[in-house]
Amino acid sequence: MSEKKYSKQHEWVTIEGDVATVGITAHAAEMLGDVVFVELPEKGKNVEKEGQAGVVESTKAASDVYTPITGEITDTNQSIVNDPGAVNKDPEGAAWFFKIKIKNKSELDKLMSKADYDKFAKENPN
Amino acid sequence: METQKTALYDYHKSLGAKFVPFAGYEMPVQYSSGIVDEHKLTRSSAGMFDVSHMGQLSIEGSEEIAIELEKIIPIDLRKIKLNQSKYSFLTNEEGGIHDDLIVTKVEKGFNIILNAACKNNDFKIISGSLKNKFKITLHENLSLLALQGPKSSQILEKIISGVSSLKFMNGNKFSYNGEEVYITRSGYTGEDGFEISISNKLAEDLAKKLISQNVKPIGLGARDTLRLEAGLCLYGHDINKSTSPIEANLKWAISKRRREEGGFVGYEKIKSDLNGSLSRLRVGIKPEGKIIAREGVKVFSDDGNKIGSITSGTFGPSVNGPIAMGYVKLNFSKPGTKVFLEVRGKKHEAKISELPFYKKRYVR
Secondary structure: OOOOEEOOOOEEEEEEOOEEEEEEOHHHHHHHOOEEEEEOOOOOOEEOOOOEEEEEEEOOOEEEEEOOOOEEEEEEOHHHHHOOOHHHHOOOOOOOOEEEEEOOHHHHHHOEOHHHHHHHHHHOOO | OOOEOOOOHHHHHHOOOEEEEEOOEEEEEEOOOOHHHHHHHHHHOOEEEEOOOOEEEEEEOOOHHHHHHOOOOOOOOOOOOOOEEEEEEEEOOOOOEEEEEEEEEEOOEEEEEEOOOOHHHHHHHHHHHHOOOOEEEEOOOEEEEEEEOOOHHHHHHHHOOOHHHOOOOEEEEEEEOOEEEEEEOOOOOOOOEEEEEEEHHHHHHHHHHHHHOOOEEOOHHHHHHHHHHOOOOOEOOOEOOOOOOOOOOOHHHOOHHHHHHOOOOOHHHHHHHHHHHOOEEEEEEEEOOOOOOOOOOEEEOOOOOEEEEEEEEEEEOOOOEEEEEEEEEHHHOOOOOEEEEEEOOEEEEEEEEOOOOOOOOOOO
């Protein structure tokens, strides 16, 4: 599996072959607070980079989840729909959101490394 | 306007609070363990809430205050007993609500607890109506701490002896560190609990004592989920200047004599609502699935007509599911009625529900 990459919308991405796995960052989960509802895109749906691809709600508010990558949704993690609290427990592991068949690999180059993201998150807490 | 801080601001910070601006104040929205934990802890044990942003108004003077105050507050203030508290509101000319409040009869007159966002306007309304006949004070030197949850009584009794004998919606003077404090048995969570009016100087001292008794600090986030489970209104959302108390399903908060006699601002609208012109009603709404319907979500009937909208909605940690309140047309207000909520363009099934969602545990 590739090195984890990060987006400015607070998503993380890992790559295996031509499939990317996407979730929200630990920082984003911390900012949201207790996650109580997750809505995921439908399998087979084509999504555009930085387009909306899900919703995550805490007791406080609803936030859109964006895809950092253009492509087709190949799989979604129903376990976080059934147990939204898992997003707070393991946001960058078991609580991945969706898998996506990558259309344009060059989009990956624009994403941040962990060090760059940590710096970005510190400067842009929300 | 510069944001204000309560006397406990630094203490909240030391307890790990995350702050949000609320009604002109920097208030804790949650602490490190999060809203769901804070909510559940309040239901199972005891939580401390700093509600010092709320207005603490006193009116002192002759027996005549009750007569004058009845012109703007629709309860029987002539019959209220010493140290008894009542929920009510300031009504406006159109029969809407300027603010909801708790009024308590005290020796020198009345104490009124007001919403933070409304308190300065309320002060103007009340002093304008009472003219200069009485001494009216909005106490900036007082803090207000709420202790809520089933263990509140046994814990507070250890610190302030005598409080456990208070009945729900009753108050009294007590002594703390040689200073007089006024405590009522009341709250906004659906649990047993107390609200303690104490000088800013002593507030942190009391807060620390409570925390040392294993009480946890609770932020505004859990305060909102707790009150919504308890079916209690949030001013500016579930009630406002254009909702009548009858529409808001708060008929019970207008004394019987006042409903019949009137003699308060906005009575005409309220009377006509009471006499059959009511067209909508505040109700509980329970989504069937997991979807959360928040303020502003439209409510539709089974056959697709818009019949109302949501005024508050969240996830209820003790109910373990989504809950909401809103207004619907009167003929759709019966508990069990099937309705649909439009969230992000899709309609989701829900049912009109009895309030509260979570059964109250007040000590009578």
